[in-house]
Amino acid sequence: MGMIFETHAHYNDEAFQEDREEIFAQLPGKGIGRVVNIASDLQSIGECLDLAHRYPFMYCALGIHPSDCAPLTDELLEEIRGKLSDPRVVAVGEIGLDYYWDTPDRAIQKHWFEEQLEMARRAGLPVVIHSRDAAQDTMQLMRTHRAEEIGGVVHCYSYSLEMAREFVKMGFYIGIGGVVTFKNARKLKEVAQGIPIDNIVLETDSPYLAPVPFRGKRNSSLYLPYVAEAIARLKGMSTQEVIDRTEQNALRLYRLDQKKPG
Ligand code: NI
Numbered sequence: 001m002g003m004i005f006e007t008h009a010h011y012n013d014e015a016f017q018e019d020r021e022e023i024f025a026q027l028p029g030k031g032i033g034r035v036v037n038i039a040s041d042l043q044s045i046g047e048c049l050d051l052a053h054r055y056p057f058m059y060c061a062l063g064i065h066p067s068d069c070a071p072l073t074d075e076l077l078e079e080i081r082g083k084l085s086d087p088r089v090v091a092v093g094e095i096g097l098d099y100y101w102d103t104p105d106r107a108i109q110k111h112w113f114e115e116q117l118e119m120a121r122r123a124g125l126p127v128v129i130h131s132r133d134a135a136q137d138t139m140q141l142m143r144t145h146r147a148e149e150i151g152g153v154v155h156c157y158s159y160s161l162e163m164a165r166e167f168v169k170m171g172f173y174i175g176i177g178g179v180v181t182f183k184n185a186r187k188l189k190e191v192a193q194g195i196p197i198d199n200i201v202l203e204t205d206s207p208y209l210a211p212v213p214f215r216g217k218r219n220s221s222l223y224l225p226y227v228a229e230a231i232a233r234l235k236g237m238s239t240q241e242v243i244d245r246t247e248q249n250a251l252r253l254y255r256l257d258q259k260k261p262g
Helices: 020-026 042-054 074-083 106-123 135-144 161-169 186-194 221-235 239-253
Strands: 004-009 032-038 058-061 089-098 127-132 152-154 173-176 200-202
Touching: 004 200, 004 221, 004 239, 020 221, 032 042, 032 089, 032 221, 032 239, 042 058, 042 074, 074 106, 089 106, 089 135, 106 127, 106 135, 127 135, 135 161, 161 173, 161 186, 173 186, 173 239, 186 221, 200 221, 200 239, 221 239
Parallel strands: 004 032, 032 058, 058 089, 089 127, 127 152, 152 173, 173 200
Antiparallel strands: none
């Protein structure tokens, strides 16, 4: 019997300052196995590495979020590149485009998205993509950089089923979290139903986007059973089957099926 694989969390966030340890201690009891902690800005790079070294169940992705990419320079990117060979690093992320907050300028966001896609390719790592209100440009840059050869996940997926099928065709996984439990999340429910279970991975984006019945509260991986349950209902599968299949998917996504444990 598998355990839940949490593919996207931010435990370095100050929201977990007080009780990070207590949450981690409860994970196995709630059926949560591995966790990938995702960097978003320069400061979080070191914090994510540190956490991934401290806890055997935790891995990390290193990269700069589009909304935080303004301070990036070639030198800083070189520094990040140097850390990618660390055995606890399983991906480059989160990287992408965010036209919802729409800052910094789109040209700057695109530039660093492209640079980080190529960084991932050279490091032989998959990418964790953040894309909000920017479906067309995201897809276009992914095609330009032959992202199908890089691989990865579109996290916190928020686009249409048609678009999801395009990402799946490129071999990408679709990250689904608490939003799928929201009553008004018709589009995401359609996506969960419409794409193969083999392309879905579970995520929280903690501390954000807690599932019902905790909507609006601080999120943590402890709530992932609610997400697995919602997907199971949509797909007419048992919750355990969703947990098992998405765990296998996440192991493939982060290529932990090829790595020795530890
Ligand atoms: Ni995130």
